[in-house]
Structure formats: C-alpha cells, structure tokens
Amino acid sequence: MLDPPTPTAGASDAMRLTKFTGHAIRILVDCAQADGELVKVATLSNRLQITQQNVFKIVNLLVRAGFIASMRGRNGGVRLARPASAIRIGDVVRATEVTHMEVEGATGALRDRGVNRVLDDALGAFIEVLDQHTIADMLKSGSGFAAKPTKPARREKKGPARAAQLKSSARLRRSSQTL
Numbered sequence: 042m043l044d045p046p047t048p049t050a051g052a053s054d055a056m057r058l059t060k061f062t063g064h065a066i067r068i069l070v071d072c073a074q075a076d077g078e079l080v081k082v083a084t085l086s087n088r089l090q091i092t093q094q095n096v097f098k099i100v101n102l103l104v105r106a107g108f109i110a111s112m113r114g115r116n117g118g119v120r121l122a123r124p125a126s127a128i129r130i131g132d133v134v135r136a137t138e139v140t141h142m143e144v145e146g147a148t149g150a151l152r153d154r155g156v157n158r159v160l161d162d163a164l165g166a167f168i169e170v171l172d173q174h175t176i177a178d179m180l181k182s183g184s185g186f187a188a189k190p191t192k193p194a195r196r197e198k199k200g201p202a203r204a205a206q207l208k209s210s211a212r213l214r215r216s217s218q219t220l
Contacts, residue, residue, distance in 0.1 A: 062137040064091050065099050069133065069176045072109055073125035079118030106136040125180060131172030 067089050072080055082100060086093040100119055103109045110122040121128070 058134065058138060061095075061099065062134055064089065064095065065103060065133055065137050066130065066176075066179070067091075068096065068099055068103065068119075069108060069121070069125075069128060070179050072119060072121045073176050073180055075120060077120055079112060079116070079120050081118045085119075102136065106132075108133065108136070121176075125177035126175050128176040129172045130174045130176070130179070131168045131170075133176075134168055134171055 068085055071085055071088060082093055082096050085091070085100075086096045089096075091099075100109065100111065104111050104119075104122075107122055108128055109119045111117065111119045
C-alpha cells in the first residue's frame with residue numbers, strides 16, 4: 042500500500058493554476074490597460090518579466106482562442122480582440138489548462154463513474170465560479186495581475202548625434218589611457 046505524499050514545506054491547500062495560465066491572464070489584463078492600442082511582445086515581456094519566447098507561445102494560444110488579435114511587422118503588436126468585459130476568466134482557463142481530471146490507475150467502473158467523475162464535477166464548479174469574472178473585473182479590483190508600468194528603454198541615438206557621441210567617448214577613453 043502506498044503512503045500518501047507528504048506536503049512539502051510551505052505548501053498550501055490552495056488549488057493552483059499553471060504559470061502559463063497566470064501569464065495569459067496578466068497579458069490580457071495588460072492589453073486591456075492599453076485601451077485598444079497595440080502592445081509589442083517585447084514590451085509585454087519586459088513589463089511582466091516573462092521571457093519573449095514564453096510570451097510568443099502564450100500570445101499564439103490567445104490569438105487562436107480569439108482573445109487577442111495580432112498584427113505583424115515593425116509597427117505590429119497585440120490587442121484585445123473583444124472588450125475586456127466579454128472575456129471570462131473561466132474561458133481563459135479552459136483555453137490554457139487541462140479541464141478533465143483523471144485518477145491514475147483507475148480502471149473499469151471506478152474510472153467511468155467514480156473518483157474521476159467527482160473530480161470532473163469539482164473542476165467544473167471551480168470553472169463556473171471563474172466564469173462569473175472577466176478581465177475587466179480584474180482591472181477594477183486591482184487584483185495585482187496588472188503590470189506595473191516600467192520606464193521605456195532609452196533610445197539609442199542615430200545618425201550624426203550617434204557619431205558625435207562615439208567620437209566623444211573614444212576621446213575620453215584615449216585621454217584616460219594616457220593618464
């Protein structure tokens with residue numbers, strides 16, 4: 042007989058969603074804050090402290106699910122495909138999480154109508170509660186999902202201004218080497 046797993050230090054009894062789902066919700070909240078303006082993936086990555094590769098994966102799924110629209114190109118980005126009040130958190134969870142639970146090793150009647158059915162019912166109830174909330178609700182509630190604005194990256198000078206800057210820094214390096 043197997044012993045039940047021992048809870049790890051600091052573990053809680055809270056149900057947890059994956060980081061992927063949390064990131065997806067944060068991306069949607071960030072896009073909602075942009076009020077219809079395009080948001081670049083690099084900006085999302087910096088603001089939400091998620092790698093660009095992960096942002097691309099999540100954005101791809103959110104586009105396929107119809108939550109956001111994307112525009113390619115230099116001036117491209119992403120924005121909500123519909124109003125924030127029309128995007129239910131339960132729908133986001135359904136798009137990003139496995140919404141069917143199954144106990145490993147359950148066979149026959151136990152599998153068909155026993156434990157797995159109870160777990161599916163519980164998961165269904167959880168998602169029904171999430172369906173009562175939208176991305177707009179998360180914006181209003183100050184849920185902490187909203188990204189903290191960060192300072193935009195300093196733009197590098199181009200053209201003659203950049204050339205003058207390079208000459209000046211080269212002169213400083215030479216003068217400091219001769220000292």
